[in-house]
Amino acid sequence: MGKTYKNYIEYVFMVLCICLVSGTVNGDDKHQTNQDVFGRDNAIHVAVVACGNDDRVLETLVNIKSMVIFTKKPIKFHIFTEDTLKDKFLQTLGSWPVTVQSKFSFQLHSVTYPEDGNQHQWKKLFKLCASQRLFLPHILSDIDSLLYVDTDILFISPVEDIWKFFSKFNSTQFSAMSPEHENRNSDWYSRFARHPYYGATGINSGVMLMNMTRLRQIKFKNDLKLLDPSWNEMLLPLYKKYRLNITWGDQDLLNIIFHYNPEMLFTFPCKWNYRPDHCMYMPICKSANQEGVKVLHGCRRAFQEGTKWPTFRAVYKAIEDYNFNGDISTIFAAVKTNLEALDKTHCTKNSYTILNTLKTMIQPEGNENLHGEL
Numbered sequence: 001m002g003k004t005y006k007n008y009i010e011y012v013f014m015v016l017c018i019c020l021v022s023g024t025v026n027g028d029d030k031h032q033t034n035q036d037v038f039g040r041d042n043a044i045h046v047a048v049v050a051c052g053n054d055d056r057v058l059e060t061l062v063n064i065k066s067m068v069i070f071t072k073k074p075i076k077f078h079i080f081t082e083d084t085l086k087d088k089f090l091q092t093l094g095s096w097p098v099t100v101q102s103k104f105s106f107q108l109h110s111v112t113y114p115e116d117g118n119q120h121q122w123k124k125l126f127k128l129c130a131s132q133r134l135f136l137p138h139i140l141s142d143i144d145s146l147l148y149v150d151t152d153i154l155f156i157s158p159v160e161d162i163w164k165f166f167s168k169f170n171s172t173q174f175s176a177m178s179p180e181h182e183n184r185n186s187d188w189y190s191r192f193a194r195h196p197y198y199g200a201t202g203i204n205s206g207v208m209l210m211n212m213t214r215l216r217q218i219k220f221k222n223d224l225k226l227l228d229p230s231w232n233e234m235l236l237p238l239y240k241k242y243r244l245n246i247t248w249g250d251q252d253l254l255n256i257i258f259h260y261n262p263e264m265l266f267t268f269p270c271k272w273n274y275r276p277d278h279c280m281y282m283p284i285c286k287s288a289n290q291e292g293v294k295v296l297h298g299c300r301r302a303f304q305e306g307t308k309w310p311t312f313r314a315v316y317k318a319i320e321d322y323n324f325n326g327d328i329s330t331i332f333a334a335v336k337t338n339l340e341a342l343d344k345t346h347c348t349k350n351s352y353t354i355l356n357t358l359k360t361m362i363q364p365e366g367n368e369n370l371h372g373e374l
């Protein structure tokens, strides 16, 4: 293997944030919905796909905990996981205080493909868990809308705030995501992608809103010689055409789809999907610098690798260690303590963007001096 090629591969694994994992197939569990007195579904539905080992389960539980801590609305979690990992979820979520449990419900699902006649091909072509999110609209067929999150996501804002973007969609939009990068000169897609992608820098699919009612009705434009295919009809041909050219699995497929259907995507600012790339050399996420980080995405294993990404790890630890004693100010204090103990790196210098968000949640009217000291 040539040195340049090897460097390229290393670079690739450094730059993007995708977790490829595998799982086992099994039947889907029945899910209930949270309905109000008028029979309307008023819960916020969140899906996460967690396969692999206990570390992945732990990361997912901290992710879920962060959403439960900051929300004021009921959340329904759809957790797709391997059968061997289900007990761990049941035990931990069941051990949380009753007052906390009253804020959410959850359903454990086995990783599965829709019974659309293609399931054998799907199983052969894809690593199981990696592509599961593409099938959620048809697996969760009675649910209107969904927030999908990768396991390495932490909310430090109420989940209902990101959910509000649904009401901003125009008539052609059914999904919302953030750009993969803010800077055209250093983003991965414009330099390396060997397939079409959305916009100038591609999109990152770690935090993704989907109006699945709309998705199920839409006919998609494409370069597959298919006339007006539905989402399901398009996925297999799309994968077959591009599989040798895609690097980041289903995120690349989403990029190709929205390249040909840009009017269907709403892009939200990077503060809703804040990654190490946004602060590693300099602070490039303007919305976070001005209004604070809302959602952290610990790709590059940033929540685990404390020496490389101490800021991300500091927030993760504070939420992991929080045992539901004390209110949000307890978490603020813990994050502050963790951050103050750190040496200055580019990301820690920027950590006021995290602390100020937490501060505004403790005092909703609070001072919005975002450029203050730690």
Ligand SMILES: *[C@@H]1O[C@H](CO)[C@@H](O)[C@H](O)[C@H]1NC(C)=O
Pocket (backbone or CB within 6 Å): 144, 145, 166, 167, 211, 212, 213, 214
């Ligand atoms: C999703 O789209 C459908 C059809 O346009 C609409 O009725 C529904 O209210 C939308 N859901 C949300 C959460 O906006």
Ligand SMILES: *[C@@H]1O[C@H](CO)[C@@H](O)[C@H](O)[C@H]1NC(C)=O
Pocket (backbone or CB within 6 Å): 194, 195, 241, 242, 244, 245
């Ligand atoms: C895959 O990449 C190669 C090399 O860049 C390119 O020639 C080919 O057209 C690409 N295939 C597709 C389906 O875009």
Ligand SMILES: *[C@@H]1O[C@H](CO)[C@@H](O)[C@H](O)[C@H]1NC(C)=O
Pocket (backbone or CB within 6 Å): 170, 171, 172, 173, 262, 263, 264, 265, 266
């Ligand atoms: C909805 O917004 C997108 C993105 O700005 C745009 O491309 C599309 O044309 C809009 N659709 C309508 C019907 O205005």
